[in-house]
Amino acid sequence: MNDPVTNDPPARRRPVEAATALVRSLPGRFTSPLHSERVAAQLGIWLGISFTVALVTGLISHFMQHPPSWMLWPSRPVNLYRVTQGVHVIGGLATIPLLLAKLWSVYPRLWQWPPLRSLSHAVERGLVLLLVGGALFQLITGLLNISYAYLWPFSFPAAHYWTSYVLYGALLIHVVNEWAKVRANLWTRERVEAPEVTRSRRRFLGTVAAACGLTVLVTVGETFAPLSKLAVLAPRAPDVGPQGIPVNRTALAAGVTETIRRPDFRLTVTGAVRAELSLTLAELTAMPQHTVRLPISCVEGWSAEADWTGVRLRDLAERAGAAPEAVLVVESLERSGAYNSSEVRAPHWNDPLTLLALRINGSPLDPDHGYPLRLIAPNRPGVLQTKWVTRVVVS
Incomplete structure (x- = not known):
């Protein structure tokens, strides 16, 4: 029942x-x-x-x-x-x-x-x-x-x-x-x-x-x-990669392997400036060079130090006539991606440690590290250290 x-x-x-x-x-x-x-x-x-x-x-x-x-x-x-x-x-x-x-x-x-x-x-x-x-x-x-x-x-x-x-x-x-x-x-x-x-x-x-x-x-x-x-369980060993520094995004993945080698490469500084700049790689190399020791610190937790040599970002901004409180946007040759540009605000670009680097540990940058030019600044996430830099916009 x-x-x-x-x-x-x-x-x-x-x-x-x-x-x-x-x-x-x-x-x-x-x-x-x-x-x-x-x-x-x-x-x-x-x-x-x-x-x-x-x-x-x-x-x-x-x-x-x-x-x-x-x-x-x-x-x-x-x-x-x-x-x-x-x-x-x-x-x-x-x-x-x-x-x-x-x-x-x-x-x-x-x-x-x-x-x-x-x-x-x-x-x-x-x-x-x-x-x-x-x-x-x-x-x-x-x-x-x-x-x-x-x-x-x-x-x-x-x-x-x-x-x-x-x-x-x-x-x-x-x-x-x-x-x-x-x-x-x-x-x-x-x-x-x-x-x-x-x-x-x-x-x-x-x-x-x-x-x-x-x-x-x-x-x-x-x-x-x-x-x-x-560090046997670390996803990135701090000394494994081109020139002894790890890489998350390669030049091939960014689609810049051909454009970074073009002989007509220029770095331009434009926007709210008194005089726009357009500099060849040779002209950048002829400018006063500075070497700083700074880490690349990734959001995934790994970090590695290197000696970076290049042009101070504040020297370029001052040469172009940017205001001391301006915001700079550093843009990459990479056309897509979440981090193909980054803002650099006054405390960072006015710091003498902030460079547009041409060399790492005494050698020209590897393409995967941003050849011909990359941003390196103190106390910033690695994803904001823009690689393959081609333009700086002042606002």
């Missing part, structure tokens, strides 16, 4: 009832003392610190690449972006084992029954879903991005930027909701724990910390040269 309430036959009810009974029994199967509020609270503190550092350094990276009109980033210290982006990427990688450990410590709670006990409980679980989903999205897409595996149709920078606000907002609400438990588990002196539980917890947390430390050790060499030989 059918059930008088559901009108379902017994054969149909049995699988549903069995699945329900299984889910209800799951929490009782996780008996390890490491599935505890104390372990979750300690890992949560570490994750909160890690995500805060990632948010701050990520916002620095975003606004250095896409500064609002009112924002003027300084040109010094020259390694500021190199450090903040290195911390962002390498710290993000080290967060992966930490997040996995946190999820392992709390996943019995995911099987609570009933899954939604009230409206407030539903909101709380929804926020946890945002927190977990946002964290996984940021770390997985971030890992794929630095590995140059673009498996999605959307813009990674935009998605990464906006998801960071959702993630951190959910994190703040979660901290407020769970703060009483954190305080009770970490800062209540009366709390007593069995010795074997204490040893197990410390071994587990020590293993997690070691995994995070090992992740840092095998990647930090991509930006910290003395440890470059240990």
Whole structure:
């Protein structure tokens, strides 16, 4: 006979009832003392610190690449972006084992029954879903991005930027909701724990910390040269590439292999100037040359230093009669691409370290490094160090 309430036959009810009974029994199967509020609270503190550092350094990276009109980033210290982006990427990688450990410590709670006990409980679980989903999205897409595996149709920078606000907002609400438990588990002196539980917890947390430390050790060499030989998991070794410097976009990929060799090449300085300039490669080489040591610092976390030799950008701007507060737009021979030009604002182009470089480490630029002319400036993302420069527009 059918059930008088559901009108379902017994054969149909049995699988549903069995699945329900299984889910209800799951929490009782996780008996390890490491599935505890104390372990979750300690890992949560570490994750909160890690995500805060990632948010701050990520916002620095975003606004250095896409500064609002009112924002003027300084040109010094020259390694500021190199450090903040290195911390962002390498710290993000080290967060992966930490997040996995946190999820392992709390996943019995995911099987609570009933899954939604009230409206407030539903909101709380929804926020946890945002927190977990946002964290996984940021770390997985971030890992794929630095590995140059673009498996999605959307813009990674935009998605990464906006998801960071959702993630951190959910994190703040979660901290407020769970703060009483954190305080009770970490800062209540009366709390007593069995010795074997204490040893197990410390071994587990020590293993997690070691995994995070090992992740840092095998990647930090991509930006910290003395440890470059240990950077076995880094997507770009800091000394592998033409002339000992890595390359993300080659001359072939940019479609400039023929135009960069044309004998009629000119660098023009135009726009809001008293006198436009049109200079051949020979004329640029005849101008006073300056050598500076600056890093190329990529958004993927790697960076490498080199000696760059060329013409100061401020010398060209002053020769053309540009105003000291002007904005310069440096344009490439590359006709397409998101970074075939870049703005250089007053703090940078007035800095004597900012060059239109002709040489690297004493040799003419390789085509993949921007021959015949490339921008190199302190404290700027590598994507804004425009290669194959042919024009400077003053506004």
